[in-house]
Amino acid sequence: MTAWSETQASDILRRHEGRDGSLLPILHDVQATFGHVPAEAVPFIAHALNLSRAEVHGVVSFYHDFRHAPAGRHVLKLCRAEACQSMQAEAVAQSVLDHFDLDWGGTTPDGRLTVEATYCLGLCACAPSAMLDGEPMGRLTPACVDEISREVGR
Structure with a gap:
């Protein structure tokens, strides 16, 4: 998987711009791109969606499918x-x-x-x-x- 990149994350955010309830689809796309939801993604996404870091972290930690580290092959x-x-x-x-x-x-x-x-x-x-x-x-x-x-x- 790819290392964290604000450029790639910005592209993901842009694809979901204006969409209601975009947090989950954004997190899924971030994980698909980077193999997990990197710690750097939480404040980046929070800022872009005008949410607190706690709100984004809460969603990431609530759902079992989101990973904090890349999975095995x-x-x-x-x-x-x-x-x-x-x-x-x-x-x-x-x-x-x-x-x-x-x-x-x-x-x-x-x-x-x-x-x-x-x-x-x-x-x-x-x-x-x-x-x-x-x-x-x-x-x-x-x-x-x-x-x-x-x-x-x-």
Whole structure:
């Protein structure tokens, strides 16, 4: 991803100029461009939208999809909602976290994989479920760690 650039951020802001409720679309575009919402973006966006830094920071920190640091090359989102929890998602999650020696939200030292919690992928009938790089995975078991490991090349 690209390093923070006020020029690129200004282009993003310009694309959303005059749009009602532009903060979320701007933050999504910032993350798509820079791989995360850099700390420098918060006051920059706040000033442009005539918001306080606290308001922008509050939105960034409230939504789980916004990152404060770049994600790994692969992103695994493990569902932690009730349907998946009732189908042993915790055991699957613990197997994944142990295998890659990560905590929730962590990225492997080689930058290959980031593991994130998500709260419903809409795959309740296939619980427990996950999403790897935007592709759904269902009916996971702790043994699925080997498949995930192969997919991310580790």
